Amino acid sequence: MSTILGFLRLMRLANVVTAVADVLAGIAISGYFSDAGSYYPVLLLCISTIGLYAGGIIFNDVFDAGLDAIERPERPIPSGMISIGAATAFGTLFFSIGVAAAALYQPLSFQIAIGIVLACLSYNRWAKHYTIWGPLNMGLCRGLNLLLGLSIIAPAIEEWWFLAFIPLIYIASITIVSRGEVHGGSKKTLSIAAVLYAAVVISVLWVSASMHNFKLTLLFIVPFVVMIFGPLLTAFRLPSAKNIGKAVKAGVIALILLNASWAGAFGIWQVALFIVLLLPLSLWLSKTFAVT
16 A cells, blocks of 8 residues: 555646646637537547656656655655656656557647657756756646647647747746745745746736637636735745745646636636636645645
8 A cells, every 4th residue: 555655646646637737728729629529539638648747747756866865755765665666667657658648649649748758857857957947848848738738639739839838937937936845945036936927827818808708717817816826925925945835836736727717718618617626636635645
């Protein structure tokens, strides 16, 4: 049982739920749900993102095993619950599932899935150690994840590819904040994150207004704003490691509300509501499994 628990902790299940929300948002943006003939492609892309995200997060702990032994010895690998070899095999298995599921749908989805694997490994092995490259690389993983959903209708990527910059900016800002989780952060860093958060919110509202779905989007973007700025403000007042950790956790899980906002911006309210229903699941899982 301890081994199974260790593998589940490595996957960070609460985070995996947010990845599914990314893909559902991308599919909503593509217009597929407006005239969906089959939900088989939706299932394949959801399985793909689960595999890709889980693989990426597992390899994060594999590459960080030495540092975690010092800073976070309670994690599965440094605590001895899971060996590095077993974690590597587990991560490779999930990456393979993610890529295979995308390949079963179409070549474009397969290519994006490969891009996500490379982006994850690049971040875990090298980029995380760089001030600018690291956050941008992490954001790229989420941007590609949105494109994975968009790939359900290939021409949709040609029209809406630039929207991937929004999750890229958002996740980059969270990554910047997360660097204070162990030793505390700085108010300057938190201020930068606040500005980037605001830019993300404004961008979503601008798109929703252009799509004539501003009021619908407000139903989801307002809770998103409350969820991310509340803990960020607390951390700004006292940038302790504990408060930084709470701000990062809220930011990651709030991705579900951001993705619901995307669905709302494109008028797919049913999907927006479904995505919101993933929020209590992610919050429940976060009580047992670490988010960061």
